[in-house]
Amino acid sequence: MKNKLLSRLFYTAFNLVGVRAKIMGIAVMLVLLLGTLQIWQVETSFTRILRQELTKQGVSLGRYLAARSENLLLTNNIYGLYELVRDTMDNNPEVKYILLIDSEGQLVINSFGKGIPRGLLNFNKVGEGQEYSRRIFSTGEELVQDVAIPIANGKLGQVRLGLSEIGIVTAVERMQSQLWLSTLVISLLGVGVAYLLSALINRPLRELVTATKNIGEGKLSYRVPLDWIKDELGQLARAFNEMADKLQEAEKEQARLWQEVLRKERMRRYLLSKIISAQEEERLRISRELHDETGQALSSVNLALASLDGVQDPQEFRRRVKLMQETVTKALEDIHLLCRQLRPSVLDKLGLAVAVQRLVRDCSMRWGKDIGLTVTGFDTEIIPDEVKIAVYRIVQEALGNALRHSQAENISVVLQKTENKILAIVEDDGVGFDINEMQNKDIEEKHLGLFGMQERAELLGGKLNIESALGKGTTIYVELPLEGRVSHATEKVKSAVGG
Ligand SMILES: Nc1ncnc2c1ncn2[C@@H]1O[C@H](COP(=O)(O)OP(=O)(O)OP(=O)(O)O)[C@@H](O)[C@H]1O
Ligand SMILES: [Mg+2]
Incomplete structure (x- = not known):
């Protein structure tokens, strides 16, 4: 439940920031994470190696002391032993103390002077057959390695050396601060590179957003000026421009069709008015035709028929009938023509x-x-x-x-x-x-x-x-x-x- 809430919170926060902030954030976090991990790893192995080196140094110094003290112990030359301890202390600053213990476990000589810290005498002891024994303790201020080396295989006792680890701590700290410094430099470089990278990605994205807005506002001639880029963003830009081309073509086609519709509509209205007036003209023409031609012909035939009554001369009668026939034939032809013109039967x-x-x-x-x-x-x-x-x-x-x-x-x-x-x-x-x-x-x-x-x-x-x-x-x-x-x-x- 808590995890879900956390992941949702992270997701929301992640999506609230821009692409540039995301890339830079991820880069910085990665560098810091890797840096810390590396510093921790180096610190651990570095400390281990230094500690081993210090032990080796202590062992060889202890062996030298054991070899040198053999005769001195056999001859009970306390002064010689004291000289040996003092010289060794003077020449090896990392040595905190030296104890020479006889085979009975009695302290023969020590570098402290009068008394030695409590519990130190029995803190470490090399066992039989062992080359050396090492134990580490803290003084409260530093860590000390106590190395015990047998003298004459333990027959004459053992040498105990206290070696300060302060040198190791200083070396590790110095190395750590150097590593932190380089991590910081790498982080800054990472931020710079991430900034450049995000600028490279962000610019085309911003261009695409602007283009989308423009197209949305109806500016269909707007194009993304990035179609020469070969990567996926370039492909996106090209696809976008193709889409805009098609939209523009569709709009042009629509405008053309609209003009066509308007033109046709105007023509139809004009045609309709023409048809109506043509119909009237046609009626007028037919009525004139019937009145002036057919009507006239029929009235003249009518008159001619009426005047036939008084005609006695058969030759004149036939001539008049023939004239009437011609007039009627002409009228019939006119009517046929009129009918054909009106509709071809x-x-x-x-x-x-x-x-x-x-x-x-x-x-x-x-x-x-x-x-x-x-x-x-x-x-x-x-x-x-x-x-x-x-x-x-x-x-x-x-x-x-x-x-x-x-x-x-x-x-x-x-x-x-x-x-x-x-x-x-x-x-x-x-x-x-x-x-x-x-x-x-x-x-x-x-x-x-x-x-x-x-x-x-x-x-x-x-x-x-x-x-x-x-x-x-x-x-x-x-x-x-x-x-x-x-x-x-x-x-x-x-x-x-x-x-
Ligand atoms: N076969 C053709 N050869 C050459 N020109 C033509 C031909 N057909 C049409 N045109 C041209 O197109 C014009 C428009 O023709 P349209 O038939 O619309 O009108 P019109 O014949 O002039 O008049 P009307 O309305 O009486 O038909 C004509 O005036 C003529 O200039
Ligand atoms: Mg015509």
Whole structure:
């Protein structure tokens, strides 16, 4: 529970600081940890080695004393022994005391002068067969190694030497402070290196954060200027820039589509107003036609009929009847023409293929130009009315344009029906035109033929493609689906025959 709390606290604190602080903190902690561990290790082994060295020194000094004191003990030369002890003490500052003990365990001579500290005499003793014996004790101020060496294999007693460890402590302390100093220097170097490293990592990260903010604020042209870096951060920068490219492209596409929608909307409204006024104009034209032409013809026939009563001369009678016949024939022709213009009845009676054939033939005659026509796939013709009329009107408009604007040598029409669609192509090798320029024209200057064709095709779920370039002729492709509409038409047929 406590551990969990601690780890959560550490995790929170770790995540509260920036990347740079994290890297530097980790570097300093590592250096300090390694430094302390190393100092502790070196201190332990260094102390052990120095202590062994001191013992070795004590043993060889003790052996020397034992060898020298052998004869002196045998001859009971106390003064010689005293001289030996004093010389040794003078020449070896690390020796704290020397005791010479006889085989009975009696103190023969010591370096203290009068009395020796209590308990020291029996503190250490070399056993039989032992080369030496070492024990360590503390005086309260320092540690002392007590080394006991036998004289003449213990037969004459033993030499005891007290060796101060103060030298070891000083050497270890000096070494420790040097190690701490170098650890400090390494720590500072580590901090410096960590600072540089974190700056190297932090800069790209900050750049990425700035870039993300900019993109978030809609500045889609902002790019991370680090895509030349080869490492993972460089990869991240490149991926980021690619994402920004795609976003920018998507935004451009969206703006383009939006403009397209607005343009179409404006055109539709304009087209609608034109259709309404065209409808009125058409009604006016029909009413004028009926009134001025057909009405006039019928009234003149009426008058002529009334005046027939008084005509006695059979020759004159026949002449007048013939005149009336001519007037009625002319009126009938006018009415037929009017009806054809309103809606080509052949479309309903004989179908799309024949209607287009007649349209091409009429145009060819009127403009005195050969127009190529290829019709395929119309063996059975169940085509929805709206598709029929749309294809007919589109071909009519495209053919009209080719004849009026293209100055082409050759014009051709292809009409093809497949199982699920109708394809029409009207092609000329004339002057062509700039499609973009035409589309960017103001609505008021625009002619509605091309736009009307496109609208008709789109309304029926089809597509219309215009290919044109100045001097390279024009091709209009239109494709209208029969699917769905065919079934609609089939339903109509079925219901008509009671199926
Ligand atoms: N086949 C073609 N060859 C050369 N130019 C063409 C062709 N078709 C169209 N154009 C050019 O494109 C323009 C626009 O054609 P569009 O059919 O929209 O209008 P229009 O034929 O001039 O008038 P209307 O509204 O009566 O159809 C034409 O004025 C003409 O300059
Ligand atoms: Mg036109």
